[in-house]
Amino acid sequence: MARVFNFASGPAVLPESVLRQAQAEMLDWGGHGFSVLETSHRAAPFVVVMDETEALLRELLGVPANYRVLFMQGGGHQQFSMVPINLLGAKFHADYLLTGHWSLAAAAEARRFCSVNVVADTASSGATRVPRQVELALDAGAAYAYYCPNETIHGVEFDYVPDTGAVPLVADASSSFLSRPLEVARHGLVFACAQKNFGPAGLTAVIVRDDLIGHTSNRWPTLLDYKVYADARSLWNTPATFAVYIARLVLLWLKAQGGVAAIERLNIEKSALLYATIDGSGGFYMNRVAVPNRSRMNVPFSLRDDSLNDTFLAGAETVGLVQLKGHRSVGGMRASLYNAMPLAGVQALVAFMREFQRTHG
């Protein structure tokens, strides 16, 4: 069938031109006579892919020279343990900002390794806003301070970077990565699983300041040490090679769109159109998140009449608008508007929403 508009929260929509290139090269990559799926990760052509992926990320995000860019497997969940295992050093406690599902999950995992100081908790009251800077009960002696700039499930996004003084700030940037400029230098470590704005599942990028590497011990598995990846240029073991290959194509696509600043303007336009439709529906559609903290990437919304949910989802599918069901913990609908979602997709969604309200309102 024709390509649909796919609002999945991740793994998520990829640029069509990226898929077309992967399709064209599937049996013969770069004139080598084999697929990128079939090559040794240590063969020269693939090492070039790794190097170029890093160089593109550095260029697009303006990563300072004293930060390393590492690629690994295991997704965000693996980082939930790697962050404390690598950053605690001689300390025993870390600061966590709880703003929704993913920061809660990270804190729960961290409790296996250290004492967690809850700096602020807007999750327990419904995850409809982020704390302001003045609300943060920061501990100057913490090993690091952790937050999630965009909560994928609750659709809550920070409109500022917390100031944690000399305490290294750690960001799970998975679902806002590459959607807007990132002030890397204000962070000690930023990680992002790829399957939102960066590529397929199986790849995670970690951007970490030099001085934070090399402080874990050999009581932990080798694969959980950032230094192993830094020393081996992320080729200590076999990476998910195809995911890296696609990520490079996505970064080239993003660069051709004008880079992060240009895609941010489009992301603002796309999300503003959807929120305006929700807010202008007279309560037929609802989003409960405080306006300054509404996510540009993930827009959860509910119907005033929950019993219409299945009708809404089925109707949307018939017009090619798919994977709109909200997370099971929240219910309702969620439209993820990642970089690769064109404006036309959001226009089609709001047109459907208006028509659905007209016929069911």
Next chain:
Amino acid sequence: MARVFNFASGPAVLPESVLRQAQAEMLDWGGHGFSVLETSHRAAPFVVVMDETEALLRELLGVPANYRVLFMQGGGHQQFSMVPINLLGAKFHADYLLTGHWSLAAAAEARRFCSVNVVADTASSGATRVPRQVELALDAGAAYAYYCPNETIHGVEFDYVPDTGAVPLVADASSSFLSRPLEVARHGLVFACAQKNFGPAGLTAVIVRDDLIGHTSNRWPTLLDYKVYADARSLWNTPATFAVYIARLVLLWLKAQGGVAAIERLNIEKSALLYATIDGSGGFYMNRVAVPNRSRMNVPFSLRDDSLNDTFLAGAETVGLVQLKGHRSVGGMRASLYNAMPLAGVQALVAFMREFQRTHG
């Protein structure tokens, strides 16, 4: 260019029909209007892929009902730590058979977590054979006994399954997985990274007996607990979805070839042809491995005159025989003859070798 014969040791050659199907479905998978790269791992069509991949593995290998089949990330290296972390229980030592690079690497990692008892060591004397059963200095009190049925780098393959009595036997079957029948019931745990006979990099299969699951503690990262994967049917976090998708296609292809017994016959024929060429060269080509332990999957060989290596490799490339360079720790050449390497590829290789000997001998 035309498809070449690709002898890479992994990531390695895939069946051309699998690549063609992936190519055809790249923009529209299963009539959904999106790529398999773009779907939530929890969406119904992808859950079916996971379930079918497990069912096919069970069928092809005859996995008994009291074994779980788990899928995870991190490759063999992650298993090097997960095996001791999960299987030690209240014990502090484990048995390791050292037969080459990969069993040595596994033992080195295990020493982070327990005392390693070296049951036998044929690696330190050149890794040219495996120990016989009578040579094994097994410890009846070990938590488990570990071996690598096929050493990818040294080209040494077990011609029997070690008998470890009541001690659970663990196999790193990565490079022989699905190439021959596997006596699962004689093992406590078998793992295999996918990038040899099973699919792309980024996926690892673990086949583990029920009673060996659930004995680790929450001092370790959640992702290192087999029980987490078993309870969540390997969907606790996002798997490398594309790698699973390709693995299912590879298993369907293998089934269509007649299954594991049929592919074993072909693998015997392919490797016998190459070894006969080496042995029949009057010493121009050499393989030092004891005949009963010669690997069917990975055939390392050297030239009598090492200074001809680059000429050999360059000449092979000009006739479409690629990735034949031996591992840096061994030198010389290595031809990996995984399931997807057709007999025609080996015939082309031995024809080139004979011609090269005629012109350079």
